[in-house]
Amino acid sequence: MxxxxxxxxxxxxxxxxxxxxxxxxxxxxxxxxxxxxxxxxxxxxxxxxxxxxxxxxVLEARLRVLADVVPFTPDDLAGYAGALFDAFTDDPDLIKLTQWKALERPEASAMERDNHLAKAQAVADAHGVGLEAGMDALMVALSAAQAWVTTPASIRNPGDGEEAARRVRHREAVVAAVRAMTERLLPPAAD
CATH class of the missing domain: 1.10.10.60 (Homeodomain-like)
Structure with a gap:
């Protein structure tokens, strides 16, 4: 063989x-x-x-898969955060892997830095702002998308509530929150 x-x-x-x-x-x-x-x-x-x-x-391969599953939309960070939320809740191990990386190797790799800078620049270009504003808005979207998965189940679902229904409501809240926060950070996307 x-x-x-x-x-x-x-x-x-x-x-x-x-x-x-x-x-x-x-x-x-x-x-x-x-x-x-x-x-x-x-x-x-x-x-x-x-x-x-x-x-x-492994980290690079998983981030590449994530990028294929969730296309980056610099002119719609709220939609991007919602799609990331779906991907993270469908595969919570990806968040665990990145948490281990952050704990054990807190410095950003060249790949991570380049990836974030490219996305922040795309946001900045889409909204006609500087790189720092683009990065701020990107970090808001990334942080909000991860919040549900990084919160222990015993905290995010303290009662007998239906987890699936709560997940839907949480996703809606993530999208709304990112939309509201990025509207404060960024002007509307250029058409």
């Missing part, structure tokens, strides 16, 4: 995603990732160089 390096690499990325979500970078174990893949432990080092580089590859 022919060896498929692309398939092995994809299995390692997927197995590492689960491991990093559950244990973070420091707690993740290469042995468990290899076993879950299933792949030879040495393949991790051959493809990625180190556990840290594997973490970076």
């Amino acid at each position: 022919a060896y498929d390096s692309a398939a092995t690499r994809a299995r390692l990325i997927e197995a590492a995603y689960g491991e990093f979500v559950a244990h973070g970078l420091a707690g993740a174990r290469v042995d468990r990732i290899a076993k879950a893949a299933p792949a030879n432990k040495q393949a991790i080092y051959a493809y990625f160089g180190s556990k840290d580089e594997l973490f970076d590859a």
Whole structure:
């Protein structure tokens, strides 16, 4: 049977995603990732160089998937926040992965910095404002979209209320809040 390096690499990325979500970078174990893949432990080092580089590859891959699922709309940050909210609530592990990254490696990577700067510039261009105003509005949208997922279920649903109905109401509130806050930060998008 022919060896498929692309398939092995994809299995390692997927197995590492689960491991990093559950244990973070420091707690993740290469042995468990290899076993879950299933792949030879040495393949991790051959493809990625180190556990840290594997973490970076996993984060980049997941953010790329997110970007494909949720197109960026610089002229409609409220709609973007709503779509992000949906993606985050459908895959809360992505938020867990980024929280581990923030805890264990708080400095932004070049990829993160470039991604945020490009989006902030797109917002600034769409609204005819400076980069700082674009970044402020972008951070409002990103923060609001994550709030539901980052709040423990026991807090966000303290009673016997229907979680699905509350999720719908929360999404509507996220969109409305981002719309109101960005209207204060930005002039209307140029047509």
